[in-house]
Amino acid sequence: MNTLLMIVSIAAPAWAQSTPESALEEASTAPEEAAEKSESDIEKLPPPPQSLGQLTPERLMALRTYKSKRLQVRAETEYRGSSVATFTSMSYGHPHGLGTGVVVSDNISTFRTWGVYRGPQRLSTPDFLALAGADADREALVTDIRKLRSNARRWYIGAGLGVAGVVAGLVGMATADNINTYNQFNRVSLGGTLLTIGGLFGASFPGSKAERLYKYPGATLSSDQANDLAHAANETLRQELDIAPNEAWLLDLGATE
Secondary structure (H helix, E strand, O other): OHHHHHHHHHHHHHHHHOOHHHHHHHHHHHHHHHHHHHHHHOOOOOOOOOOOOOOOHHHHHHHHHHHHHOEEEEEEEEEEEEEEEEEEEEEOOOOOOOEEEEEEEEEEEEEEEEEEEEOOEEEOHHHHHHHHOOHHHHHHHHHHHHHHHHHHHHHHHHHHHHHHHHHHHHHHHHHOOOHHHHHHHHHHHHHHHHHHHHHHHHHHHHHHHHHHHHHOHHHOOOHHHHHHHHHHHHHHHHHHHOOOHHHHHHHHHOOOO
């Protein structure tokens, strides 16, 4: 009994300090302390990105100039017509009786290729190399194109001489007064025909190759080489116009033309 009274007398002050009000205060402050601790444990978010700068009229003009002058390598699809087939059919009946009908079918083929653009304008290969700063490659390409066109021009001159021979032969045959003269002019006309056909056929090869070298960059460059030249030219243009890299990147991402 004495032991029980001693325990009660020792615990009484502690019970007196732990009142219901203090218990409520401890219960209310516990969530606040836990929230503050959780907020301190959470990693802070990174600061927002810096502004792209004040958009002044001069800066807007620089951005527009970069967008219109930057170089791009774009994929293309060409549609080419092949041989034309002609079919003739016969029909009977009122009101025209016997008649014919012609059906023409043009077979279309598609070809995948690529080209270099400056804004909305498609560039020829020499123009692209000039804008990209590849002067040595441009000079070599222009020299090859000139040689091919000069070679094609010689073949065309031969074809023109053949046409003149055909005309002379026809006129001679029309005015010949004996069989020997007629045969001579006939041979002249035949030789002119062969020369015309051979000249046109011979001119088609260098002429088409020169046109291909001029129009299609893929005839002399790979797409990776063209992209490297275009990126280098765009970087030079960006530095000249004093445009930030992130601004140029946003313009390149939104490039649709």
